[in-house]
Amino acid sequence: MPELPEVETVRRHLLPQLANRRIEKARFLDQRALPFMPKEDAADVLSGRTILDIQRVGKYLLFRLDEQMLMVIHLRMTGRLYVLTRRTPPDARYSAWIQFDHGTGLCFQDTRRFGTIYIGDRQQLMNIPGLANLGPDPTNDDWTGQCLLRQIQKRRAPIKSLLLNQTIVAGIGNIYADESLFCAGIHPLRMGMELTAKECDQLARCIKNILHDAIAFEGTTFRDFRLGYDQSGSFQERLQVYGRTGESCRQCSGPITKLKIAGRSSHYCSVCQPK
DNA sequence: GAGAGCCTGGCG
DNA sequence: CGCCAGGCTCTC
Structure with missing residues (x-):
């Protein structure tokens, strides 16, 4: 969740x-x-x-x-x-x-x-698998596009899968990976090794901004996430691509497309996020 | 690096 | 009934 x-x-x-x-x-x-x-x-x-x-x-x-x-x-x-x-x-x-x-x-x-x-x-x-080799927290000031670049520049995997990899950067999941890639104008299937330093800077800034805003709106509530017994977050109203398959892009009105990457559905705008 | 598996419930 | 779901681990 x-x-x-x-x-x-x-x-x-x-x-x-x-x-x-x-x-x-x-x-x-x-x-x-x-x-x-x-x-x-x-x-x-x-x-x-x-x-x-x-x-x-x-x-x-x-x-x-x-x-x-x-x-x-x-x-x-x-x-x-x-x-x-x-x-x-x-x-x-x-x-x-x-x-x-x-x-x-x-x-x-x-x-x-x-x-x-x-x-x-x-x-x-420290023996917990996952905690021992957890990557840096993207909300931390010392995490930058350079850190991201260093982690992905030799990787032959779609950037979408790399963002979901908790050893590269910790805390991003399916919703915020899609939202960050849309914000940065990067197609989810671009290989890590293809991304330029400039794109990594842009992507890191988008990740920080989106996570910051999502925290301010107390997260995204779809089905299970609840604050306490019954309160909800409200960031779902601000999602640009996640869960919007077939709807029109808020930037260019093109259609939002869904694609399976690393077993997870990925939502993007093929106009704003060219391959 | 990709896929199955872990589970349960909601939806078409 | 089959497919899908804010995650992660293990195996090939």
Whole structure:
């Protein structure tokens, strides 16, 4: 479900509600959410811990706990995290449930059950595939078109697949890859090695602007992404190409085309993004 | 570098 | 019924 802007939105939403809250008890209802730890152990480790801070790295949420412990959550496609302020009994629909003092609860709900939770110290969490070799965060000031150029200039793969590769740059997913390529006027099938330094600069600027705006509008809500129980983001109203197959381009009124690249649907304007 | 696989639900 | 879905991992 969520890409960088949605994960950042969730982080900003959870932090003020959960900071300095002490975990009374945790219940994991679905072992699949905890690939590296028996669920009973996870509940034991979390019990009594306090949430000190919530950080984001790429699409991962890092809950910093006392005693040097961390809980890392990846929502994948359909994961949702929300706070319930009344004491509600755990429900079979939840993959995990964390009960705090004062009756607050955090629940993790995940229809497709791809989402994952990892618990451990910093050392242990570096074994998580994906976290260990995660690329730079594009919202960081020191990430520039030059960094992008360096990563892709020898790659014979479509730029669309390279943007989805989390070791090259972290946090971009299918929506924002398509939107960024449209903004930069780059066809999604252009090979990484074909892109000039100037195009990389342009693309990096577009990525930064789009992610920034998407965060300001609290992300894109299509189906599963929700802030809390029922609030939505509103960036979907500003999408230029994603999900607009057959509609007309807002720049040139040409048709928006859909193409399968690396197994993912890619939306682009063949006029604004020539091959 | 491409494709299957992991899952469930909604839509045509 | 088949196809599609804001992700990622593993295998060939």
